[in-house]
Structure formats: structure tokens, C-alpha cells
Amino acid sequence: MDDYLPIIFVTVRDDMAAKKHGFHTGVDDYMVKPVELDELVLRVEALLRCTGIEERHLLKVGGLMLDAGEMSAQWDGNPVELTVRLPAVQ
Structure with missing residues (x-):
């Protein structure tokens, strides 16, 4: 069985309709540009912990x-x- 691969959606769209659409289509996190690189790293690390990929x-x-x-x-x-x-x- 393949691992679940978390998806972070990065976009310039910051309106609620776009965020709802993103989450309803299956993204795990949504970030609005410009993105702080340190924050992106923290979010990736958190998603990897939640999925267990980091431990294995x-x-x-x-x-x-x-x-x-x-x-x-x-x-x-x-x-x-x-x-x-x-x-x-x-």
C-alpha cells in the first residue's frame, strides 16, 4: 500500500471561497503567498509527523x-x- 502523501496548497488567493474549494478538493494545508520559508518547513514537518512518514x-x-x-x-x-x-x- 502506498503512503499517504500530504498536500500543501500555496497560492495568492486568500478569499474564503478559494480556501473552501482547496480544502474540499482534498488539500491538507493552505498557504497564501508570499510564504515564509520557515513556516512552510514547520508545516511540512507537522504533516509528516501526522502521517507517520517522519518516523518510518x-x-x-x-x-x-x-x-x-x-x-x-x-x-x-x-x-x-x-x-x-x-x-x-x-
Whole structure:
């Protein structure tokens, strides 16, 4: 069974009708631009805690399996080569 993947909707629309539409279509959180990056990170962390993804360190969506503990990925059971990505210099 695939993991539930939480959805955060980020938009410029801040009217109640747009928010209702977003939540009624299945989003888990709704943020209005401009978005504070630190707040977005906090919301993502909260959703990952609620879904249990954070504890398992595993995420499976379709044929893709990501394992944060092992720092590995598989596509349909086949290993995917991962590269190290350094954070951007600010």
C-alpha cells in the first residue's frame, strides 16, 4: 500500500471561497503567498509527523520507494543512483 502523501496548497488567493474549494478538493494545508520559508518547513514537518512518514523514514508512492535512513531509492524494485546535492550558497 502506498503512503499517504500530504498536500500543501500555496497560492495568492486568500478569499474564503478559494480556501473552501482547496480544502474540499482534498488539500491538507493552505498557504497564501508570499510564504515564509520557515513556516512552510514547520508545516511540512507537522504533516509528516501526522502521517507517520517522519518516523518510518520510508516513503512509497507508486513504483518509487525512498528510504531516508538508508539514503537510497528504488524504482519498481530497482536501485536508483542518488547524487549528493549541496545546499545553495546564500
